[in-house]
Amino acid sequence: MQSRNFHISTLGKNSKPGNSCPRRLIFQFLTALLRSLFKEKIKMKTIVISGLGLIGSSIARIMKQADPAIEIIGCDPDDDSAQFLLTQRVIDRRLTFAAAVPLADIIVLAGPVSVIIEQIRKLAVMPLKDNVLVTDVGSSKVTIMDAAQLLIDNQIAFLGGHPMAGSHESGSQSGRINLFAGATYFLVSGSQTRNQLSEFQRLMAPAKVRWTEIAANDHDQLVSELSHVPHVIATTLVNTVAKSVKNNQIGLQAAAGGFKDTTRIAASDPTMWTAILLSNGGEICKELEDFKAQLTQFEAAIRRGDRQEIFETLKKAQRIRQSLDR
Numbered sequence: 627m628q629s630r631n632f633h634i635s636t637l638g639k640n641s642k643p644g645n646s647c648p649r650r651l652i653f654q655f656l657t658a659l660l661r662s663l664f665k666e667k668i669k670m671k672t673i674v675i676s677g678l679g680l681i682g683s684s685i686a687r688i689m690k691q692a693d694p695a696i697e698i699i700g701c702d703p704d705d706d707s708a709q710f711l712l713t714q715r716v717i718d719r720r721l722t723f724a725a726a727v728p729l730a731d732i733i734v735l736a737g738p739v740s741v742i743i744e745q746i747r748k749l750a751v752m753p754l755k756d757n758v759l760v761t762d763v764g765s766s767k768v769t770i771m772d773a774a775q776l777l778i779d780n781q782i783a784f785l786g787g788h789p790m791a792g793s794h795e796s797g798s799q800s801g802r803i804n805l806f807a808g809a810t811y812f813l814v815s816g817s818q819t820r821n822q823l824s825e826f827q828r829l830m831a832p833a834k835v836r837w838t839e840i841a842a843n844d845h846d847q848l849v850s851e852l853s854h855v856p857h858v859i860a861t862t863l864v865n866t867v868a869k870s871v872k873n874n875q876i877g878l879q880a881a882a883g884g885f886k887d888t889t890r891i892a893a894s895d896p897t898m899w900t901a902i903l904l905s906n907g908g909e910i911c912k913e914l915e916d917f918k919a920q921l922t923q924f925e926a927a928i929r930r931g932d933r934q935e936i937f938e939t940l941k942k943a944q945r946i947r948q949s950l951d952r
């Protein structure tokens with residue numbers, strides 16, 4: 627496995643290190659002055675969120691808390707999800723995607739990865755505000771950033787995003803304001819301006835995330851290891867065990883916490899996960915090769931009764947896993 631470097635940054639285009647030189651301070655002062663003079667023009671007001679499930683509805687809640695004056699327009703083919711958020715006053719209006727996006731200052735694409743890609747392609751040929759920022763929350767980034775090149779080529783600002791938190795639950799009723807608290811929120815730089823980025827981060831401030839800049843390919847390799855392969859393994863474990871205990875009268879119902887903890891994510895939405903696995907297949911299959919090799923090695927140690935190797939394998943994992951909770 628290769629080592630990779632990640633860093634936290636403000637990511638704004640044209641941002642340079644070193645803020646202390648007098649020319650820069652004068653520039654910042656003039657920018658602040660202009661912003662306050664033309665506040666009404668600069669301030670972003672309408673947020674369109676496409677996909678009002680767990681993630682989209684959490685973002686709506688977060689942004690409403692950050693700035694109750696913004697208007698949030700929600701788009702989702704699912705009537706129940708949208709109606710619930712309207713009733714709770716988390717979103718102000720529900721419109722179709724085509725009717726909503728021309729009104730937006732920020733568009734958050736929060737459907738399954740395949741829908742995000744489809745909607746990016748649509749946005750490239752739709753009438754949008756000049757200063758609109760398009761961002762997404764998809765669990766893989768390379769295919770999305772590739773599609774977003776269409777927007778960038780058409781001078782539409784795009785910023786890739788991925789909150790590294792969530793749950794096996796889905797739908798707007800499961801969303802919450804603290805869903806991402808303390809978690810990493812990956813940002814993949816596209817063509818966003820510094821102002822667009824800071825406005826997005828201002829609206830996301832109540833989420834209390836750790837903003838982390840990353841390149842799309844590094845992201846997809848890392849999340850294949852941390853999220854996508856664990857999902858494949860949890861799913862396979864559930865299906866394998868269910869088949870093995872099929873003829874046992876007590877069966878799965880006897881499972882203790884260990885089985886449940888290891889496989890919780892297998893209860894996630896299959897539509898969302900099909901789109902994720904298809905969008906990052908190359909990295910996932912590479913990582914699975916590695917996993918299978920280690921599994922075979924562990925199996926061989928058990929088969930030959932190699933107490934030392936079994937103990938060392940368990941001890942190593944125990945040390946690493948315990949350090950995650952510290």
Ligand SMILES: NC(=O)C1=CN([C@@H]2O[C@H](COP(=O)(O)OP(=O)(O)OC[C@H]3O[C@@H](n4cnc5c(N)ncnc54)[C@H](O)[C@@H]3O)[C@@H](O)[C@H]2O)C=CC1
Pocket residue numbers: 676677678679680681682701702703704707723736737738739741742763764765766788789790791792793794795796797798895898902
């Ligand atoms: N579930 C999780 O823990 C996390 C998910 N993600 C990503 O966030 C995105 C959304 O996932 P969830 O909110 O968990 O899924 P979800 O299943 O809760 O919500 C997805 C929503 O998208 C809607 N949708 C489907 N087609 C649409 C269309 N054409 N236009 C508008 N909306 C449409 C669905 O009706 C549903 O309400 C996915 O891309 C996923 O990869 C990212 C981080 C964590």
Ligand SMILES: O=C(O)C(=O)Cc1ccc(O)cc1
Pocket residue numbers: 764765789790791792793794853891
């Ligand atoms: O349920 C959990 O614990 C998760 O890990 C949820 C999750 C699902 C998809 C992502 O891209 C990120 C996080």
